[in-house]
Amino acid sequence: MKIVFNSSPLIFLARLDLLTQFIESEDKFYLPQVVKEEINAKNDEASAYIDNLIANNQLMVKGVKLVSLANRLNDRLGQGESEAIALGIELQTDYIILDDFAARKQAIRLGLNVKG
Template identity: 30%
Template structure:
């Protein structure tokens, strides 16, 4: 399975010490160079920085298709744009992305997109985690914003 990720799923899971969820779900995650740089720019003490520098299951790849990249960079940040283009180039099975505009562009491009809440639900479904609520609460406590209705819907889907 080919999985490409934007910055947010990696940085948020790293912040709560749950980056291993991605490895257990997908074995390998590929990030474009812009996402790698965004993670590095978050600070040397950030858990995502340490992860990206030490974990061999997170691979870094360059984007090649400038013609696809340019129009996306006009409306999205560079990490999101590169993640979408890399997912297209690699014919990825899944793109991990949270930001609404990026998700919309990725879906329009025919990509299958999963956000952080979907990752948590998949982790529970595949028995990688036993409960979603404590992880969701930890993400929120760490600054990840979830609308109240989506929070309730996620817990309902998780049967919690």
């Protein structure tokens, strides 16, 4: 399965020591570049752990190609949520992990399977 994460769920799972359970599966995990930047801005243990997962290719960072969609979504959502949704559509992801209610609503409207 392909799964796209937004920053908050990744950070919370890392802080609760639950992220490893996800990453150890055979699924493919993705996040947009802007989400990586949001995580790096935290500069804490959780962000260092996530950076390590990225360095080991357990989490894959992707640039968003559906920029126009991300920009339209960004009128109502944060940049991280907007790009995560756009990446989910691009990759035809099985799941997108979002915690923001408005972002979840938009993702469902666009046909994504939302968890979080």
